[in-house]
Amino acid sequence: MDIEFLQGGKLENLPHFATSLAIGLLIGLERERSPSARAGLRTFALVALFGTLAAKLSEKTDSPWLLLGGLLIVGFMTIAAYSRTKDETADPGTTTVAAIIVCYSLGAIVWYGESMLAIMLAIITTILLYFKAELHGITQNLDRRDLISILQFAVLTFIILPILPDKSFGPYNTFNPYQIWLMVVLISGVSLAGYVALRLVGKRYGAVLLGSLGGLVSSTATTLVYARHSKYNPGFAQLAVVVILIANLIVLVRITIVSAVVSPSILPQLLPILGGGLLFGLGTTVYWWQRLNQQTEIPMPEISNPTEIRTAASFGLLYAVVLFFAAWLSDIAGNSGLYAVALISGMTDVDAITLTSLHLFEQGKLESIETVTTITLGILSNMGFKLGLIFFLGGSLLAKQCALGMLATGGGIGLALLLFV
Numbered sequence: 001m002d003i004e005f006l007q008g009g010k011l012e013n014l015p016h017f018a019t020s021l022a023i024g025l026l027i028g029l030e031r032e033r034s035p036s037a038r039a040g041l042r043t044f045a046l047v048a049l050f051g052t053l054a055a056k057l058s059e060k061t062d063s064p065w066l067l068l069g070g071l072l073i074v075g076f077m078t079i080a081a082y083s084r085t086k087d088e089t090a091d092p093g094t095t096t097v098a099a100i101i102v103c104y105s106l107g108a109i110v111w112y113g114e115s116m117l118a119i120m121l122a123i124i125t126t127i128l129l130y131f132k133a134e135l136h137g138i139t140q141n142l143d144r145r146d147l148i149s150i151l152q153f154a155v156l157t158f159i160i161l162p163i164l165p166d167k168s169f170g171p172y173n174t175f176n177p178y179q180i181w182l183m184v185v186l187i188s189g190v191s192l193a194g195y196v197a198l199r200l201v202g203k204r205y206g207a208v209l210l211g212s213l214g215g216l217v218s219s220t221a222t223t224l225v226y227a228r229h230s231k232y233n234p235g236f237a238q239l240a241v242v243v244i245l246i247a248n249l250i251v252l253v254r255i256t257i258v259s260a261v262v263s264p265s266i267l268p269q270l271l272p273i274l275g276g277g278l279l280f281g282l283g284t285t286v287y288w289w290q291r292l293n294q295q296t297e298i299p300m301p302e303i304s305n306p307t308e309i310r311t312a313a314s315f316g317l318l319y320a321v322v323l324f325f326a327a328w329l330s331d332i333a334g335n336s337g338l339y340a341v342a343l344i345s346g347m348t349d350v351d352a353i354t355l356t357s358l359h360l361f362e363q364g365k366l367e368s369i370e371t372v373t374t375i376t377l378g379i380l381s382n383m384g385f386k387l388g389l390i391f392f393l394g395g396s397l398l399a400k401q402c403a404l405g406m407l408a409t410g411g412g413i414g415l416a417l418l419l420f421v
Contacts, residue, residue, distance in 0.1 A: 028124060039096050050107065055067055074100060161182060171381035253274075266371055383410055
């Protein structure tokens with residue numbers, strides 16, 4: 001059978017049905033594993049083919065009711081098959097019913113030329129069906145506060161963001177409500193990912209993962225908590241050093257993620273700087289990690305929900321203020337004014353000056369060298385501030401131990417700045 005016959009002959013639609021068959025077999029293969037499921041390989045394969053056939057007939061007859069009628073038939077037949085059981089302890093089959101309806105719909109969109117989308121959705125559907133136990137475990141580990149966090153992030157993203165005007169106002173046109181809140185959503189999203197992961201894993205995976213997740217949420221909060229614990233428990237010092245150093249290294253990873261989203265074109269100049277700091281800092285961190293007693297009790301960092309409206313609004317206000325002062329001082333004092341803002345604002349929040357620099361770079365108001373230098377100064381200022389926190393909250397010994405890692409990170413950043421910028 002040659003290709004020309006398939007393309008121009010009666011079998012030109014065969015690839016659509018082959019794709020639907022593959023989708024049905026994929027989902028059906030997973031359902032076949034479930035002893036309580038009353039639909040398996042054959043049922044799902046036939047339903048997917050039926051979806052494609054119904055879409056074809058609906059298009060040929062110009063009647064959408066055929067496609068809708070097929071969906072109703074599939075739904076009613078599946079529900080009827082599960083309703084015949086008298087065993088109250090048996091699986092009610094709602095998941096399988098939903099999967100069959102999805103399978104029919106995927107078969108239909110294949111006919112309308114969305115084969116790639118249908119395949120992607122089929123894979124996602126199979127994953128959701130397969131990891132039932134893991135998904136149930138996640139929901140059991142999340143409490144009411146965590147679900148509120150997710151809902152608050154949805155409010156920040158899908159309710160507040162769309163209604164804000166995407167126009168620049170004020171002096172130097174620095175106040176763009178939409179762009180400012182978009183940065184709030186970006187930072188809240190990264191923080192929420194770390195927050196939820198930290199709540200899920202808890203203490204189970206030790207200092208390395210706890211420090212990493214704590215750094216994603218708030219390296220300053222993580223530093224503060226572990227420095228304070230080490231002051232009242234001297235045997236806790238080595239663990240505190242490891243967690244603090246890892247949390248502060250994750251700041252570099254966090255900045256990389258944010259930069260890749262906001263301004264990918266800056267990455268060739270920024271990555272060597274961040275990579276240099278990460279490489280040098282890892283050496284000292286690994287040294288302390290090897291000395292760490294794995295049996296030491298690991299407390300959870302006391303962090304706040306990063307998606308609370310008050311927290312998000314506070315960051316948005318801080319970002320707007322930093323953005324204004326950066327533009328103003330850069331206008332009247334040149335680069336030195338912007339660098340001063342980086343040193344001051346970086347002490348409390350490195351995200352704000354990072355986003356400000358990237359925003360000005362995208363607008364053409366900053367060169368790449370100036371942008372990288374400003375972000376670097378913000379990072380170094382932030383590390384210096386946290387080192388002071390460690391000294392006052394955790395004592396001189398902990399500060400000396402953490403200083404080795406932070407100085408190594410700062411030295412790597414500085415050296416890379418001299419070599420690559």
